[in-house]
Structures are given as C-alpha cells and as structure tokens.
C-alpha cells in the first residue's frame with residue numbers, strides 16, 4: 595500500500611492536526627502527514643508538528659498584502675515541492691480562491707464545527723445555542739469555491755444540553771471533530787468516497803465505519 599502524502603493547513607493551535615498526526619502514526623493508516631503549513635508564523639501547531647518530525651512551512655499572508663493570488667501561488671508551489679496528494683484544512687483561517695480550490699477538486703478536505711449545511715461561517719456554537727437546536731456537531735467535507743459547502747464526507751453529532759455555554763458546547767464538538775477527521779481522511783485516502791454532484795457517497799463495505807458518525811453511510815447499507 596502506498597500511503598497518500600497529506601499536507602495539513604493550519605492557522606492556530608492545531609488540535610485537529612494533532613488528531614490527524616496521531617492517526618497517521620499507525621503504519622496501517624492509508625495516509626502520511628508529509629507537511630504542515632501555516633499562514634501565521636506564531637501558530638502553536640507548527641511546533642507540535644515539528645516535534646513529531648514533520649516538515650513545516652509558513653506562508654505568511656501578511657507579506658503578500660492584498661495579493662491573494664501570489665499567496666496562493668506560493669502555497670501551491672510548496673505543496674508541489676512536497677509532492678502532496680491530499681490537503682486537509684484544519685482551522686485554516688484564510689478563504690481560498692477558485693484558482694487554488696480548482697487545483698484540488700475532491701482532494702482538499704475541511705472540517706467545520708457544525709452540521710452543515712446549518713451554520714456556515716463563524717460563531718457556530720453561539721448560533722446553535724441561539725437557534726435552540728438540540729443536536730449539533732461537526733462536518734468534514736470536500737472544499738469547493740463556496741465557503742463551507744461541498745460534498746460531505748463525515749459528520750458527528752452531539753446533544754445540546756440545557757446548561758451548555760458556548761465553551762462547553764465547543765469542547766464537546768471538538769472531541770467529535772478529533773474522531774471524524776481521521777475517519778474522513780482514511781476513507782478519502784482509501785479512495786472510498788465517490789463524489790456524485792454535490793454529494794459524497796461512501797463506497798464498499800462500511801462495517802468498519804462507526805455508523806453513529808456516518809448516518810448517511812449506514813442508511814445506504
């Protein structure tokens with residue numbers, strides 16, 4: 595088995611990055627983390643990655659001013675240098691233009707802290723509490739030019755409890771994020787996610803997939 599070469603793009607603490615690194619430390623995992631890139635030099639996750647012996651790079655958006663194209667060209671050049679095959683956005687706080695996104699169709703994943711298509715954008719936990727939803731969660735999806743859209747690969751659900759604050763809810767969702775992101779990357783690296791229009795379909799035997807986190811896959815079986 596050749597393991598897919600993955601880059602993780604971060605901007606901050608990188609706890610999802612750490613969950614992906616931990617999963618990929620198993621030699622049986624179908625992907626290896628070959629590179630971590632941050633757009634912020636001070637991102638704490640860079641240090642964690644380096645401690646795991648992973649190559650790191652900084653492409654500081656500030657040095658490119660308003661020139662998103664040059665920022666993305668630089669990013670793309672680094673991904674090519676490292677022969678990257680899949681990209682995982684993990685708390686990467688830059689909106690990518692169609693120029694870059696179109697180079698990574700069905701090869702770039704993102705994690706969003708809500709059950710998409712509900713609560714796209716920021717402050718998802720506050721908005722979930724305000725909306726009074728009883729179920730909330732996280733989604734891993736392929737990146738398309740529209741923000742927080744794109745075929746869904748995996749979702750994880752949590753209950754919203756009466757006394758929840760934004761922080762408490764965020765913590766509960768984050769624990770789920772750390773479970774579904776490695777699972778989603780595994781499925782993609784194994785070539786088991788087929789994209790049909792706007793929809794991600796899990797192929798083959800799904801018995802190894804925790805159905806609680808992939809209700810769609812369970813339904814199809």
Ligand code: GRF
Nearest residue numbers: 607608609610685705706707
């Ligand atoms: C996560 O909640 C993720 O869903 C969102 O940004 C946060 C990043 O956290 N996109 P971390 O850097 O992975 O700890």
